[in-house]
Amino acid sequence: MSATPTRDATAPHRTFRHHASFYAGSRQFLECTLSFIRDGLAGDEPILVAVNNAKIILLREQLGDHADRVEFVDMAQIGRNPARIIPRWWQFVDEHQDSGRPIRGIGEPIWAGRSDAELAECQVHERLLNVAFADGPGWSLLCPYDTDTLEPAVADEARRSHPLLTYNGTSHASDDYLHADLAVTHLRWPLLPPPAAAEPTEFDLDTLRTIRDLVADHAKQAGLDNTAAAHFTFAANEIATNSLRHGAGRGTIRLWRDSNALICEVVDSGHLHGPPLLGRERPPIHQTSGRGLWLANQLCDLVQVRSTPDGTTVRLHTTRR
Amino acid sequence: VVDSSLQFREWTAACLADGARRGEKVLRFGPHDGMCAERRDPAVTAVDPRVAFLAGGPVDPEVMYAMFREETAAARRAGYRGLRLVADMDWLLATPPGRAELAAFEVLLDEVVAELGATVVCAYRTEHFDAATIAEMVAVHPHTRGRPVAEPGVRFWNVAGQVWAVSGEVDHANAEPFGRALATVATRTSTLRLQAADLRFMALSGIDEVIRVARSHPHLRLVIEDPCESMWDCWTMLGLHRELPNVQIHRAAEPAHRPGTATSSTVAVAGPVVADAR
Numbered sequence: 001m002s003a004t005p006t007r008d009a010t011a012p013h014r015t016f017r018h019h020a021s022f023y024a025g026s027r028q029f030l031e032c033t034l035s036f037i038r039d040g041l042a043g044d045e046p047i048l049v050a051v052n053n054a055k056i057i058l059l060r061e062q063l064g065d066h067a068d069r070v071e072f073v074d075m076a077q078i079g080r081n082p083a084r085i086i087p088r089w090w091q092f093v094d095e096h097q098d099s100g101r102p103i104r105g106i107g108e109p110i111w112a113g114r115s116d117a118e119l120a121e122c123q124v125h126e127r128l129l130n131v132a133f134a135d136g137p138g139w140s141l142l143c144p145y146d147t148d149t150l151e152p153a154v155a156d157e158a159r160r161s162h163p164l165l166t167y168n169g170t171s172h173a174s175d176d177y178l179h180a181d182l183a184v185t186h187l188r189w190p191l192l193p194p195p196a197a198a199e200p201t202e203f204d205l206d207t208l209r210t211i212r213d214l215v216a217d218h219a220k221q222a223g224l225d226n227t228a229a230a231h232f233t234f235a236a237n238e239i240a241t242n243s244l245r246h247g248a249g250r251g252t253i254r255l256w257r258d259s260n261a262l263i264c265e266v267v268d269s270g271h272l273h274g275p276p277l278l279g280r281e282r283p284p285i286h287q288t289s290g291r292g293l294w295l296a297n298q299l300c301d302l303v304q305v306r307s308t309p310d311g312t313t314v315r316l317h318t319t320r321r
Numbered sequence: 322v323v324d325s326s327l328q329f330r331e332w333t334a335a336c337l338a339d340g341a342r343r344g345e346k347v348l349r350f351g352p353h354d355g356m357c358a359e360r361r362d363p364a365v366t367a368v369d370p371r372v373a374f375l376a377g378g379p380v381d382p383e384v385m386y387a388m389f390r391e392e393t394a395a396a397r398r399a400g401y402r403g404l405r406l407v408a409d410m411d412w413l414l415a416t417p418p419g420r421a422e423l424a425a426f427e428v429l430l431d432e433v434v435a436e437l438g439a440t441v442v443c444a445y446r447t448e449h450f451d452a453a454t455i456a457e458m459v460a461v462h463p464h465t466r467g468r469p470v471a472e473p474g475v476r477f478w479n480v481a482g483q484v485w486a487v488s489g490e491v492d493h494a495n496a497e498p499f500g501r502a503l504a505t506v507a508t509r510t511s512t513l514r515l516q517a518a519d520l521r522f523m524a525l526s527g528i529d530e531v532i533r534v535a536r537s538h539p540h541l542r543l544v545i546e547d548p549c550e551s552m553w554d555c556w557t558m559l560g561l562h563r564e565l566p567n568v569q570i571h572r573a574a575e576p577a578h579r580p581g582t583a584t585s586s587t588v589a590v591a592g593p594v595v596a597d598a599r
Contacts, residue, residue, distance in 0.1 A: 205493065205494050206494070208492055208493060208494055209474060209490060209492065209494070212490070212492075212522065226550070227550060230549065230550050230551040231551060231554065233522075233551070234522075234524070234551040234555065237492060237522075237524050238524065238525055241492070241493045241524065241525070241526065244493055245493075282558075282559065282560065285532065285559070285560075285561070285564050285565075288529060291525060291559065292525055295525065295555055295558065295559070298558050299551075299554075299555075
């Protein structure tokens with residue numbers, strides 16, 4: 001891959017600096033993150049750290065009294081659905097951009113144990129970060145990758161999605177970085193085929209209610225609690241309604257379970273034409289499109305959207321808790 | 322919902338006889354030439370409302386509501402316990418109103434009927450009214466007899482005064498008639514309570530209708546009581562509790578795990594729709 005020059009080299013505080021930092025084990029994790037945090041503290045910068053709770057405890061111990069100057073959030077919670085992470089960064093940056101100080105954050109959305117589907121959507125998230133902040137405001141985000149536990153292919157993709165790579169505290173431009181404009185290809189990324197046992201059910205306007213009953217039945221059988229089942233059914237209804245509106249008035253639905261999630265797939269013949277961040281930003285009240293997908297992201301643990309001129313597939317995942 | 326004249330005659334006779342037994346004044350509305358038997362029955366007042374109240378013109382809701390009030394008052398003065406009416410809605414066919422107009426008439430008639438404590442049966446013949454019209458009329462009556470070709474999936478009716486109720490499920494298929502019913506009652510009051518405990522599902526399409534009514538009636542206070550959990554959650558997730566302060570959502574038992582979900586909501590300006598953006 002050819003390297004695309006990163007804009008941040010000349011104006012470090014006015015552009016988005018998106019770093020991948022590779023570490024092996026807890027000691028290296030602390031080394032790479034603590035130096036980043038301490039640099040920020042020295043400049044009195046607002047800092048948000050989104051990692052898992054165990055790492056939050058580690059960092060707090062090391063930072064001592066300074067930990068109170070850092071905002072911590074549990075990535076396992078805010079990043080359960082990776083599509084909800086960018087809005088959290090938007091919120092953080094919005095809160096502080098008027099302060100005039102540089103802003104920095106640490107976000108570790110990818111960890112061992114993420115399912116293949118979650119990993120793919122986390123990688124979509126990493127690419128979309130470059131789109132989300134392409135026009136500013138400027139800030140620095142460090143994304144740690146644990147090379148001890150993650151597959152080498154995950155690090156390879158991190159080199160494509162991050163314009164800056166940090167090894168042992170030293171940053172340099174990634175030769176493999178795909179510029180944001182070229183990287184938004186995720187709508188064409190393949191999905192694993194549904195299991196053969198997941199039978200398709202066709203639907204149209206007259207059978208929308210039947211589809212909800214089908215989803216609700218599967219949710220009950222999967223052991224979802226009432227709230228999760230209601231949310232999953234609502235989300236499925238909205239995605240199916242999108243098929244009615246944009247997919248020639250009909251679609252096909254399949255439901256199945258994998259090891260830990262109930263999955264609902266809606267397929268139609270429409271071709272999704274939306275902005276890359278569709279489904280991540282809450283649409284304003286006057287906008288009647290885009291809200292179904294946004295709500296699905298709020299109500300489900302994972303939403304996968306794929307679209308080509310041949311049709312659109314949306315998969316909703318919800319996990320029994 | 323009537324499939325055959327024989328069936329209608331049987332239902333009408335039974336309904337009117339029941340009213341007479343209960344001491345109610347019984348009326349039969351319909352096209353003049355379709356009520357030969359009733360016109361011969363001294364216990365039944367058979368009237369073609371188009372001729373009797375509308376001077377042969379199209380339906381005028383206010384004239385009809387005034388007529389109901391007058392007839393009920395007269396019945397009570399005459400010692401009846403109230404009014405019972407079976408209307409063959411074929412009386413409308415000479416100058417048929419549009420579906421939306423008819424639905425608005427029916428919605429507000431329900432309010433008048435509830436206020437008067439009357440019993441009114443509106444009979445729609447499947448051979449004279451299309452399935453979509455019958456479905457929408459069924460949706461704005463609290464009770465249905467007969468099987469509509471297309472089940473509307475939702476019911477909207479008056480409980481008392483400005484208290485209304487909705488039951489069933491609102492989705493993309495029936496949101497529009499639901500919105501029409503809501504808009505009809507919203508034009509006539511400053512406070513509207515909508516009981517939604519029996520509303521099992523409200524899709525975004527239905528929420529859109531609530532938004533539309535709230536935005537077009539900024540001085541209306543709309544209180545939605547006990548909606549389903551997913552409607553409540555989506556309302557707050559979309560920030561509507563902040564943006565539409567004239568809509569208040571009251572829940573009997575607020576979920577303890579959702580702090581900070583305020584109960585009211587406002588509006589922004591209508592803007593462009595992004596096509597195909599889902």
